[in-house]
Amino acid sequence: MTAITTSYRTCPRSGLQFESQAEKLMIANAVTAVVALLVGGILAIGVVLTRWPEVHWLAADTFYMVLTAHGIDMLIYWMIFFEVAVLYFCSSTLLRCRIATPKVAWVAFALMLIGAVVNNYAVFKGSSSVMMTSYVPMMAEPAFYLGLILFAVGALIACFVFFGTLVIAKRDKTYQGSVPLVTFGAVVAAIIAVFTIVSGAIILIPTFFMSIGWVKSVDPLVYRTIWWAFGHSSQQINVAAHISIWYAVAAIAFGAKPMSERVSRGAFLLYILFLQLASAHHLLSDPGVGTAWKVVNTSYFMYFAVLASMIHGLTIPGAIEVAQRKKGFNNGLFEWLRKAPWGNPTFSGMFISLIGFGFLGGISGVMMGTEQLNMIIHNTVYVPGHFHATVVVGTSLTFMAFTYFLIPVLFKREMINPGLAKIQPYLYGFSMYFFCLVMMGAGTLGVPRRHWDLSFSGAAMAYEWPGAAYLLMGLVGIAGVSAIAGGAIYIYVTVGSILWGRKLDAGSKSARFTPIPPTAPSAVAQSYGSAGFAAPGTFVLAMVFLVAFVLYYFINWKYLSQVWGLS
Numbered sequence: 120m121t122a123i124t125t126s127y128r129t130c131p132r133s134g135l136q137f138e139s140q141a142e143k144l145m146i147a148n149a150v151t152a153v154v155a156l157l158v159g160g161i162l163a164i165g166v167v168l169t170r171w172p173e174v175h176w177l178a179a180d181t182f183y184m185v186l187t188a189h190g191i192d193m194l195i196y197w198m199i200f201f202e203v204a205v206l207y208f209c210s211s212t213l214l215r216c217r218i219a220t221p222k223v224a225w226v227a228f229a230l231m232l233i234g235a236v237v238n239n240y241a242v243f244k245g246s247s248s249v250m251m252t253s254y255v256p257m258m259a260e261p262a263f264y265l266g267l268i269l270f271a272v273g274a275l276i277a278c279f280v281f282f283g284t285l286v287i288a289k290r291d292k293t294y295q296g297s298v299p300l301v302t303f304g305a306v307v308a309a310i311i312a313v314f315t316i317v318s319g320a321i322i323l324i325p326t327f328f329m330s331i332g333w334v335k336s337v338d339p340l341v342y343r344t345i346w347w348a349f350g351h352s353s354q355q356i357n358v359a360a361h362i363s364i365w366y367a368v369a370a371i372a373f374g375a376k377p378m379s380e381r382v383s384r385g386a387f388l389l390y391i392l393f394l395q396l397a398s399a400h401h402l403l404s405d406p407g408v409g410t411a412w413k414v415v416n417t418s419y420f421m422y423f424a425v426l427a428s429m430i431h432g433l434t435i436p437g438a439i440e441v442a443q444r445k446k447g448f449n450n451g452l453f454e455w456l457r458k459a460p461w462g463n464p465t466f467s468g469m470f471i472s473l474i475g476f477g478f479l480g481g482i483s484g485v486m487m488g489t490e491q492l493n494m495i496i497h498n499t500v501y502v503p504g505h506f507h508a509t510v511v512v513g514t515s516l517t518f519m520a521f522t523y524f525l526i527p528v529l530f531k532r533e534m535i536n537p538g539l540a541k542i543q544p545y546l547y548g549f550s551m552y553f554f555c556l557v558m559m560g561a562g563t564l565g566v567p568r569r570h571w572d573l574s575f576s577g578a579a580m581a582y583e584w585p586g587a588a589y590l591l592m593g594l595v596g597i598a599g600v601s602a603i604a605g606g607a608i609y610i611y612v613t614v615g616s617i618l619w620g621r622k623l624d625a626g627s628k629s630a631r632f633t634p635i636p637p638t639a640p641s642a643v644a645q646s647y648g649s650a651g652f653a654a655p656g657t658f659v660l661a662m663v664f665l666v667a668f669v670l671y672y673f674i675n676w677k678y679l680s681q682v683w684g685l686s
């Protein structure tokens with residue numbers, strides 16, 4: 120390893136310490152992520168305006184091309200470029216050490232960028248409209264798979280740079296005790312990422328060989344099984360990453376410490392231990408695995424991973440409540456919440472994300488992950504309704520909220536138009552809530568996902584939808600357009616701030632790192648035990664959640680009994 124000259128900048132606004140190489144890498148990865156979001160967002164216009172029955176904009180082939188690119192640019196490139204920036208932040212910045220092997224990290228970035236461009240090129244050429252899931256025997260161009268593989272290799276290398284950075288922090292003793300909780304969450308995300316990328320390689324490399332004629336066939340059932348080891352765990356990376364950021368925002372906005380570090384860390388570990396089991400919820404309609412196994416897997420084992428998310432969903436607002444009550448917001452059950460900084464988009468985005476992720480993404484996920492109930496919604500537009508609640512309301516909105524924190528801290532710019540930024544999480548978050556709800560409603564009526572023409576015009580046999588299906592898909596259109604407007608504001612504010620926001624003081628530089636002081640929250644928060652009743656408001660919120668959950672779950676069992684007229 121060659122020593123690259125480096126310096127450490129202490130940000131006067133946050134006290135965080137940025138190493139110069141790590142800082143450039145974070146900026147490059149985050150900016151690329153936002154470009155991917157821009158592309159994916161423009162494509163969302165085409166997807167939404169086509170699925171809106173009254174508009175039905177794009178021709179069928181263009182629709183499928185645009186849908187493929189939207190899924191991939193959003194779920195892979197926007198998410199993962201941003202996550203790499205988060206990994207570098209959680210290692211180098213939070214642990215106050217230099218980044219390991221910056222040159223290798225740049226190679227990782229280059230591979231990811233080339234991979235993303237090559238893959239997009241294949242899609243936009245028009246002969247690779249195989250959707251995000253790219254199931255065989257449907258085939259795309261070799262460049263489609265090659266792009267994905269290059270990107271994955273880059274992302275894998277980035278994970279190793281992250282692990283290497285942890286080693287450097289340990290060796291240089293830049294922190295005491297165990298790593299801070301937020302970094303711990305990032306470690307969990309990175310471990311899952313390694314598993315994910317390996318699964319992806321196992322299935323995409325043979326498929327690439329098939330596309331260039333080296334391999335005769337890839338078994339569709341095996342493909343789906345291994346693809347979902349990759350596809351499902353990749354979502355767990357997103358979840359671990361955005362939950363780490365929730366903890367970070369709770370600490371940044373309130374100085375909140377986790378109610379119990381042990382419980383939170385334990386919950387993160389549950390993700391590593393049990394998440395693979397949950398991959399089975401993507402195979403519930405596949406003939407490959409037996410019914411009994413599916414039932415046991417999805418009705419029992421999967422809940423360990425769900426449990427983990429519920430713990431975080433309880434302990435993060437709980438920690439905020441405890442911190443707020445200490446500041447004197449002690450009246451009634453909810454003064455702490457009413458007096459939260461709702462005008463700060465970093466906080467409001469994070470909180471809107473947390474509630475929506477839990478109520479919409481979480482409850483619908485458990486419903487659709489139940490072997491028997493799954494068949495009500497399988498392959499309907501309920502599915503994207505569910506996952507926009509997880510990857511958009513959950514992960515994307517969290518990343519957006521975090522960006523508002525990073526603009527002055529990492530990018531050293533004053534935010535342009537703070538008024539717009541203030542409303543952005545509300546516009547984007549609540550339109551997305553509504554978008555997900557109406558999609559789920561339409562899906563419950565049987566409206567298929569990834570379907571170009573609801574009316575089946577010109578088909579030999581017509582199918583009559585209940586009128587509500589058209590109404591709901593129209594509302595999907597309206598909510599989608601309004602969410603896209605919210606996304607556009609995010610891009611305008613962030614890109615605008617970086618390009619022409621007022622430059623802020625970078626802070627003092629030094630050639631050496633300063634270690635985390637022993638009094639930092641991460642060092643003193645090693646407490647355990649239960650602080651449950653220190654947060655009565657959060658307890659009430661949890662009960663509301665429970666009631667909503669139980670009601671919705673049983674409504675679906677009732678509905679299932681009606682769909683299936685056996686008696």
Ligand code: HEM
Nearest residue numbers: 163167190193194250251503510515568569570599602603
């Ligand atoms: C304003 C924002 C967005 C809107 C209006 C939107 C809208 C849509 C619509 C209407 C569909 C098609 C559903 C179907 O016909 O099956 C879709 C698919 C999809 N979206 Fe979004 N989306 C948005 C943001 C995002 C984001 C941020 C992500 C990921 C982080 C994402 C990931 C996906 C994926 C993975 C698919 C599925 C593609 C496939 O079926 O292969 N979307 N989106």
Ligand SMILES: [Cu+2]
Nearest residue numbers: 351397398400
């Ligand atoms: Cu899954």
